[in-house]
Amino acid sequence: MKVISSTFLPFKGFTAINLFGIIVVRKECFPLSRQTINHEIIHSHQIKELFFVGFYMWYLTEWFLRLIYCRNFKKAYKTICFEKEAFSHDANLEYLRSRKRFAFLSYLK
Numbered sequence: 296m297k298v299i300s301s302t303f304l305p306f307k308g309f310t311a312i313n314l315f316g317i318i319v320v321r322k323e324c325f326p327l328s329r330q331t332i333n334h335e336i337i338h339s340h341q342i343k344e345l346f347f348v349g350f351y352m353w354y355l356t357e358w359f360l361r362l363i364y365c366r367n368f369k370k371a372y373k374t375i376c377f378e379k380e381a382f383s384h385d386a387n388l389e390y391l392r393s394r395k396r397f398a399f400l401s402y403l404k
């Protein structure tokens with residue numbers, strides 16, 4: 296997994312973004328903790344399961360719909376099924392050994 300630092304990405308208030316398996320980290324958040332790296336690796340699995348473009352289309356659509364519902368950017372972000380799965384398990388560095396494919400679907404509520 297490739298990790299690069301950036302001054303502008305992701306937006307302020309966020310630590311890292313996974314772009315097609317490349318982790319872009321805000322300069323002031325570098326280096327990443329093991330937990331955050333694990334979080335991004337969980338996203339890499341989700342991205343592959345939805346053939347890359349499908350992941351980003353679903354992610355943005357779900358974020359937008361949740362934003363309409365709750366009218367709060369951060370809350371909308373935290374409730375996206377991909378984020379809920381990643382935040383629920385990123386502290387467990389062994390999670391990916393037992394993770395079932397499409398596990399994010401169980402966080403769609």
Ligand SMILES: [Zn+2]
Nearest residue numbers: 334338378381
């Ligand atoms: Zn995330």
